[in-house]
Amino acid sequence: DIQMTQSPSSLSASVGDRVTITCRASQGFRNDLAWFQQKPGTAPNRLIYGASSLQSGVPSRFSASGSGTEFTLTISSLQPEDFATYYCLQYYSYPRTFGQGTKVEIK
Amino acid sequence: EVQLVESGGGLVQPEGSLRLSCVASGFTFSNYWMTWVRQAPGKGLEWVANIKGDGSETHYMDSVKGRFTISRDNAKTSLYLEMNSLRAEDTAVYHCAIGGGATDHWGQGTLVTVSS
Numbered sequence: 557d558i559q560m561t562q563s564p565s566s567l568s569a570s571v572g573d574r575v576t577i578t579c580r581a582s583q584g585f586r587n588d589l590a591w592f593q594q595k596p597g598t599a600p601n602r603l604i605y606g607a608s609s610l611q612s613g614v615p616s617r618f619s620a621s622g623s624g625t626e627f628t629l630t631i632s633s634l635q636p637e638d639f640a641t642y643y644c645l646q647y648y649s650y651p652r653t654f655g656q657g658t659k660v661e662i663k
Numbered sequence: 664e665v666q667l668v669e670s671g672g673g674l675v676q677p678e679g680s681l682r683l684s685c686v687a688s689g690f691t692f693s694n695y696w697m698t699w700v701r702q703a704p705g706k707g708l709e710w711v712a713n714i715k716g717d718g719s720e721t722h723y724m725d726s727v728k729g730r731f732t733i734s735r736d737n738a739k740t741s742l743y744l745e746m747n748s749l750r751a752e753d754t755a756v757y758h759c760a761i762g763g764g765a766t767d768h769w770g771q772g773t774l775v776t777v778s779s
Contacts, residue, residue, distance in 0.1 A: 557725075590765035592708070599758055599772060600708065605765035643708050647764030651724045652698075652710040 558582050558646050562655030568663040575631040577642055577658045584624040585648035591620055591629045592643045594657075600643065604629065634660070665689035665768045667759050672773030679749050679777070685742040685759030685770055693717065693737040696763025699744050701755035702772070709755070712744065713763045726752075749777045 559582040569575050579589070587607035592600040602611050604620040607627060617632045631638055639662055644655040671683040685697070698713040712723045712733040721733050732745040742759050754777045760766035 588764060594708075599769035601769075602765065602767050605767075611767070645708075645710070645765065650722045652713075652764070654708045654710065657707045 557651055558585070558649055558653055560644055560646055560653050560655040562644055562658055564658060565656065566659040566661060568661050569634050570663045571634055571636060573634045573663075575634055575638075575660060577629045577644075579622075579627045579629075579644035579655045581625045581627070581646060585646065586623055588646060588648035589622070589627050590645045590647065591618075592645065593638075593640045594643065595640045603642075631660075636662075665761070667761070667768060667770030669757065669759055669770045669773040672757065672775045674776045674778065675749055676779050677750060677777055680745070680747045681749065681775060683744040683746065683757055683773055683775070687740045687742065687759075687761075690761070692735075692740040695761050697733075697735060697742045698760045698763060698766050699733060699742075699757055700760055700766070700769070701753075701757045701775075703752075703755040706755075711757070714742070715763070746775070749775075751777050753777050 561580045563578050589607045591604040594600040603614050608620050620629045641657045641659045643657050666688045669685045675681050693716050699711040701709050701711050714721045714733045730748045734743045756772035756774050758769045758772040760769040
């Protein structure tokens with residue numbers, strides 16, 4: 557199984573800050589990685605697929621990159637509605653595996 | 664509008680059984696892989712199983728193999744998860760989602776509680 561190690565597990569940031577979340581895979585793959593945002597009590601919402609493709613309707617302040625074993629999600633200027641938990645998901649192999657999540661909190 | 668509505672969750676005793684359903688609308692159901700993902704209370708997301716559009720291929724996480732069965736009825740645009748020999752660690756909200764990989768469009772989920 558591919559283990560996805562997400563860091564940090566939580567962070568505190570202010571509106572306007574640049575935020576970067578990293579997922580490291582236990583074995584490499586090209587671009588079969590997605591990022592999700594989840595707010596309390598709601599279903600996850602896909603932000604990114606194919607490691608760097610922005611989901612339609614997602615603000616352009618979200619971007620992502622990576623390949624191999626290291627992938628990153630960047631929020632260029634944090635907005636109030638971005639405070640949430642973020643997860644990466646590898647879909648290169650079975651079983652699919654999620655990172656453990658990064659909770660982005662207000663400083 | 665794409666909609667996924669799960670049902671069938673509830674309180675069940677250890678070693679009991681439950682069948683979850685997910686009714687889909689707003690897209691051509693039979694063309695898509697479908698996935699079940701669960702989330703234990705206060706915990707992260709965990710991929711459970713998926714099934715190809717025609718039902719010919721399925722995959723499971725190791726801890727549910729032999730206990731859970733994913734299936735679908737394309738005529739009813741419905742996805743199912745038959746869960747047997749339930750354990751306390753299966754307690755979670757179970758979401759269905761469209762796709763076999765980078766799942767898009769998730770339902771709100773149905774809560775399964777395994778407890779005596």
